[in-house]
Amino acid sequence: MKVFKTALISTFIIAQLCIALPAFADGSTTPGTTQGDNTQQKSQNPTQNSTNDGSAVTPETETENNQQPGGTVDPTNPTNPTNPTNPTSPTNPTGEVTPDPDVQSVKTNDQLVLMMNSNKMYRNGQEVLALQPLTVTKGISYIALRSIAEQAGFIVKYDAVTKETILKSGQQEVRFKTNSAAYTINGKSYKASGNAYQQKDVFMVPLTSITKALNIPYSVDNVAKKITLNLYSAPTANFTVSPAEIFAEQTSVTYKDQSSDPRGLEIVQHRWEGNENIFMEPGTHTITHWVMNANGVWSEPYSVTIEVKPKNLPPVAMFTTDKDSYKMGELITFTDESTDDEGQITKTEWLNKSIGFFEPGEKTITLRVTDRLGQVGEYQKTITITNETMYLHDDFFKLYTPVGEKFTLQKNNILDLAKAPFSSTDSQQTLLRSNSPESLSTEGIVFRDTIQGEARFLVHHKNISNQNLKVYVVVTNPGTMPTNVTVKDVGFAGPNEYESLTGKSSVERYFKSLNSGSLGQTTTLQPGETKVIFSELSAQAMKPGHVVSLMGDVSSDSEVTYQVAAVASNKDILKTLPSLTLLNRDNIHIRGTYENANRLIELNQVVGDKPSRISLADNNDDLYLNGIDNTNGMPSINMGNYGVMYTIRLNHVAPNTLIAFNPRGGIYKGIFVVNGQMTEAPSNGTLVNSNDASVVYRTGSAEETVTILFTPVSGSNLPVSMLFLPLAQQPQS
Template sequence: MMKLFKTMLISTLIISQLLMASAVSAEQADASQSAAEQTTANPQNEAKTDMTEEQAERPGETPVTEEAPDTEQTADPQETAGNGPATVDPAESQEEQDLLILKANSDKMIHNGTEYTALQPVTVKDGNSYVSLRSLAERVGINVSFDNSTKETVLQSGGHEIRFKMDSATYTVDGVKKKAHGPAYSQNDIFMVPLTTITQALNIPLTFNAETKEIILNLYSAPSAEFIVKTQDIRAEQTRVEYEDRSSHPRGLTIVEERWEGKEEIFQEPGLHVITRWVRDENGVWSKPYSVTVNVRPAKQPPVAFFVTNQDTYRMGELISIQDQSTDEEDSIVERKWDNKERAFFTPGQQTIKLKVTDKYGLSSEYEKTITITEETLYTRDDFNKLYTPVGEKYTFNGGSVLELPKIQFKSTDWGKVLLRSNSPESVTTEGVVYDDTINGDMRFLIHHKNISNQNLKFYVVATNPYDFDVAFGIEHVGFAGPNEFESITGQKSLQRYFESLQKGGVRQTVNLAPGESKLILTDLSARAAKPGQVVSMMADLYSDAPVRYRVVAVNESKDVMASLPFLTLLDRDGVHIRGTYQGSNRTISIAETIGDKPARMMLADKTDDPFLVGRDFMNGMDSVNLGNYGVYYTIYLEKVAPNTLISFNPRGGLYSGVFMVNGELVPAPESGNLNNRDEASVLYRTGSREEKVTIVFSPASGSNLPVNLLFYPLPDKKD
């Protein structure tokens, strides 16, 4: 290192002594530089050419750089992206030289043997060698411009920006300030910069030939052929491989050609594959090779579909136990599709059950098994369904027979929260206020709206403190679903999430309102806009220590709701659906007598056995009946449910999709899809061999139809 330093020092002193003989004074700057032509400054590599402060004072000294030896890099067998030069180069004989020779104390510039005249000679000023920035930039292939607002000379270079300023001993690269080897100045109206500073900024190697007294700049610049393999898991004969171009040029030249070795769209053979690429720029310069090694795994085998039954022969109405034993080498089965899979069959003969399994790669296989159903009957269809339909799933039966069941008579008690129901107009055609009321204390929101306008709407709840003192309120429980085009499923999901919030307990959020302040609350509702045809549904419990004004509004997704609020009109009811404010929205029903020892039913939300809440629509001042009791929170205490009793749920008004809490456990009704009509029922609970207390929590689900029945049946005796 000491020997190298001494050599550099001697070279620098020779250049300095030679150039100082013809130094000239500075005049005003050239401010009419032309528009920039892109090239490259490489600030990330600048550390390789930086001189020490001592070396900077020695004009012409050669910066020392280190280059890593070429090596091939292999990606991790589990990865498919890496980098490293390859071993084969189609442009191997290409010389990596593009030489510019500056004559000492001369304006002559020899570029690859051709002589050019610089605007000013290489000049020494205050111990620093200076060159004409424009003349050097032209040879490098860069045009310069002038920023009149900052009075800076600017070079745009391959995505980087270099700025020099008159009489300043600093310059910037991409906004980062650097120390120059001397201040820029004007010489005969030509902008002059320190030679070592501009070559360092442009990452140009510089040497001095002591014998010929020449400063030699190597302007050679090659593109990079970098790329990545985006596909992570590559399988022979199966995977279509995706590549991403990451090539670049240090001076922003256009890449016009590429060459590949080992690149395949679909690899045919497993193992390690080396993919190599070269690129050529518009000047005909080829890059070094760039390689990525990928591990191509053997072709993925499809999953194996397989199942067993506990028997090969069954009686009619006998439970069929099926055990899925399908396998996959990566445990990546994403779909199981059954055909003719029944819990029991009720006609004699051969029955073929089929299973198709599909993995995440789209590969699949099928398996089938044929069983025999004899002419002997174990259970009728009705008895079998009562015994073996899983909780949460539905079964079919003669819905007309329900009307023959005796009704369970009960009385109810209403108490607790004020209900604010916003459901009319259910189908919103334009922006506006869909409900507005001021509530004090505990309250419950039930919001259910569909966007049928021609714009994307967001639904908001705005809470306003109408008083001159602070008001605090809390958000206790929230269930939200949507936007979604399926009304009944959206209503079911919002109710399910409300019940889940109840199970977790506690206050979800507390809010303080200053006098006159308005805030957005229940922001899940407005997180995403509802597109035309989509539904939003929410049920939420709140409380406050003073009256709060609540407004439910619909606004175009692009607008500021608070700015729009004063200009929104009050939307009229649709004449079919309900909105209003109702007192006592918690309803408790207690039944002390024994239930389930004989078939019976309990009718809910029918107006007669289970009356509707009556309240007021404070948007128009009219009385409002909560048809269906949507938003009412039912707690049904059954003190004595007989042993071996089936409790199921049967809609009477049409399609229904809801959820219950039975003894604290969530039970969908049904687990998937809908109860489509009165001939379908969903299993809620079965008692065991002893009498039990059963507590059922229920609230009519938005988007579904009422009234509904709870059905109670003694279970049939089990047979062998």
């Protein structure tokens, strides 16, 4: 009967150990990798395993309990210099120090076997004793922390301030605390399957927690009643190669080491093969890297194969001219014949190039080309300018400046030109202009109005605050029935620091949208609902000093309230909007609602038969729109007529006429649509001076009708003039 009871008790203990070990998806208890704390049972600190005062036992106390009967030193102590099973011992004749991975094999297995319901452990076949047996408490398997940690090469310390037991190996630090299921790995918190506790003054932790913390794979043998831990820990070699594109004899190659050790040990030695700083031969090259950790263990080799391209040749600069000798004011035709071995010339620079010269003598022109890798080729040619004259300066550039490019008139007599009479007719289009305050120093609402039907938005703002801002257009349905809001054509640019370029780009994209015939996007608003429209505007934050500009068409079935607001980029506009206050106008720029914002300018008499001009947005010949700022009920004048869409209809343009654009108020960078074709003003650079002009159109040998779409762009200055200049006749040879 006594034998039967003993067998029954043994069977119960084994069953408890099996229950305590984690189960896996396939029903087995033998994981292929390190396991986490899978047991979710609640565990309390057993009172029979605590010290009398309930305090944690310090490492010194555990060291005293580290003595075996007869006063011999516990073989689990890694500081024992005579321990033959310790792979990190400096006197260990079989340690993992591998000075040359080519001639000495690397050990890949270091096993510690734990016997269930016993304090016996076997390190590579040699018996060592744990401070306490592998124990099952509340269905959870517990192990003496120091016994397993020191076998794995960790230093164990106690922090009296935080009352934590600390395991340290290289850069890795693990912390456990008595009576707590929480533990940390390098400061990151985890939860164990049960509370750590003291058992006969020995610190006990869940087996699955310590193996996870120390990155120790293990397997379970229920038949042999043992758990096998693989203590072998090798570093992992890893590196990256840059740049991605490497050319023989030219590219300086950088290798960035990204090797690591699973237990935080220092990488103390590197071995490389094939890691040349500059590869002299094109083709396939393999670079291989090994690393060794502080325990003398080498990694497996890690290799990267790269393709080294043949040496990159610089581009060859070359151009020709149609002749070698020219009269003053004679057109010079340049043909760029530069080449590159990859066909990727990324930059072309001309020095002293002009399509015509007006002083006699030799002129040396230089062409410099750069490929995508920064290599440069250069070519020079010298031509001769004779004493003969074909065209005078202004006549020449009016005749030959390409459409969209600018030229400068030597004779600045534009205001002396006769004004061509025209008629002006306005048609209905509501304009909503949000530009004051233009510069935003804080969050707030910068525009608000309630309207119904078709409208055109013009939004232009700059961030001068000390934070990133986003500008939003939001629409609210104040009615009691659902309504539809449709966004039609839209052009947006920014955010960036260039005001005139941003304004010009937004109008250019608006014209492209008009030309594409966009069907628009319709949003349904329920009563009281608010939504964001023109999402392009608020997609990206404005950094301090940056500008955004938008021109877009919208319509609604019934009355809706539009608001333009600026908020910090990290805030939710719909949540923030109710708390925003209205910002005051800056008394320089414009805010308001304007009716009849489409204007037809029509010229019925012949233009171009003699020099003439018309002036636009000067509030004299072409009047500003009057409107109202409905945010405060104050009248508002749209100075500059920004946002007004002009249709300029020239019904009779004489043969051989230059139509040019001339700034009168300062810097201008704009866009036109001429007979359906988009034209920049100018395509390169900016119109700055009052005698600058950009070529808009030239008529041929017969009279023509020309229609021009134009709207003043935000960030540029008004007024402007449209010039109609007869072209010089071909001189007699």
